[in-house]
């Protein structure tokens with residue numbers, strides 16, 4: 001199997017603000033790959049460079065085996081992009097949007113019309129297909145947006161925060177659509193801020209922090225590095241005063257609670273929750289820092 | 300991969316342009332307020348100039364004949380100005396990113412906006428001329444003169460629309476685009492559109508006589524009302540072509556620079 005994405009030494013800055021500082025990443029063909037990172041980490045910047053919308057300052061970027069600056073047309077024919085903000089035409093109806101994009105993807109008028117009808121029903125938009133997109137809800141726009149990316153099959157699909165702003169039900173159904181894509185052999189590259197989402201969907205995850213990939217691996221590998229359930233100790237005002245990570249087993253949670261019971265006042269309250277992005281980051285960046293400290297000491 | 304039912308390929312240059320033109324026409328038709336303003340405002344101005352100021356400016360009572368060519372250009376300028384807003388909105392919206400990842404020359408987006416503007420403005424011009432005929436406009440022109448006038452008007456609309464398209468690319472937002480565009484709308488007032496230039500102070504005469512709108516107006520005037528178009532026509536065509544070519548080059552340059560950054 002070849003590589004869907006191959007990035008070496010990628011740098012990108014906006015003015016004096018360096019966003020990507022030497023990214024290296026290889027993604028094999030097939031499956032779902034999640035790029036995890038907080039606000040401003042450079043996820044959108046990275047996706048835009050992969051999709052040929054932005055130019056890298058330095059580095060090698062190959063998508064589907066093609067160089068993004070030298071072989072633009074081949075890259076375009078290999079990808080589709082659903083951006084972070086819905087890229088739909090508010091003044092047109094849902095069906096008109098899809099037909100136009102069908103034609104612009106090289107379908108005949110009849111094919112474009114047939115494909116639009118198919119996608120409208122596949123994405124549950126029958127009732128709204130003839131209405132202007134300006135009147136759609138956020139979830140409907142998002143579904144139309146995704147449908148717009150799937151008009152013709154492309155081997156690589158980029159989804160930039162596809163579920164942000166969706167309710168639980170729409171999120172689940174979008175997850176199903178994403179899994180369906182992967183099962184057709186399409187490589188899905190998505191970005192997200194939610195560990196849970198990456199965990200549910202992705203075969204492999206990379207975490208981006210301060211312009212570099214700080215960790216990558218399967219969801220299980222990453223979770224092993226940060227633990228499973230997190231215990232939060234609350235103070236009198238009900239605010240979190242301390243957090244402890246566990247591996248999710250009764251033994252581990254019990255151990256931590258016993259330790260807390262000795263230190264905290266007896267009427268203090270605790271709460272159990274899944275690890276958040278913050279925990280992942282704290283864990284990953286701490287270990288990245290301590291690794292580099294060790295290396296510094298060794299040197 | 301399973302065998303795809305729909306195979307994507309690069310659409311022809313013709314299809315790309317046709318799709319963008321249809322898109323922009325739909326936008327124009329659905330932007331009812333803008334459309335109505337583009338027609339109503341020039342008609343109101345014409346009535347204002349004919350009935351309110353006309354008597355004071357030209358006591359012979361024939362002012363409507365003098366003012367119609369100017370109103371047509373004012374109408375064209377006004378109607379084209381929304382192109383700046385349309386272009387700026389597209390650049391601000393995520394849809395530009397979608398177009399740029401398609402296997403097309405996404406620059407054709409601009410052709411769509413410009414063509415829609417041309418059609419919109421020709422319709423508005425037609426309505427203004429009809430309204431003018433109702434309030435006493437008496438043109439003396441044969442079919443060829445009408446066609447020539449229409450040609451000059453179309454050339455002017457194209458030139459100014461491309462200019463507005465470039466303004467839309469320069470502006471950071473649709474609101475800014477609308478603001479910058481407004482400034483251009485004052486040019487017709489500083490020309491021979493409403494009063495003969497020899498009634499102006501001499502420094503203003505210099506401006507009015509040497510700006511592009513005056514020869515265009517004089518050409519339309521002589522085509523529709525009789526009289527020799529002579530050198531005005533060449534100046535008019537020259538100016539329009541100069542603006543047109545300059546604006547298209549400017550647009551292309553700006554588009555390539557701007558499209559990647561939102």
Ligand SMILES: Nc1ncnc2c1ncn2[C@@H]1O[C@H](COP(=O)(O)OP(=O)(O)OP(=O)(O)O)[C@@H](O)[C@H]1O
Pocket residue numbers: 014017019037038039040041042043044045046084193560561
């Ligand atoms: N056009 C631009 N000009 C200047 N700075 C920019 C531009 N686009 C992004 N940035 C900056 O680059 C950094 C990375 O932005 P980017 O949009 O890639 O982050 P992100 O990971 O997608 O964040 P989010 O989760 O909020 O979408 C941010 O600090 C942002 O302010």
Ligand SMILES: [Mg+2]
Pocket residue numbers: 043044045084160
């Ligand atoms: Mg982003």
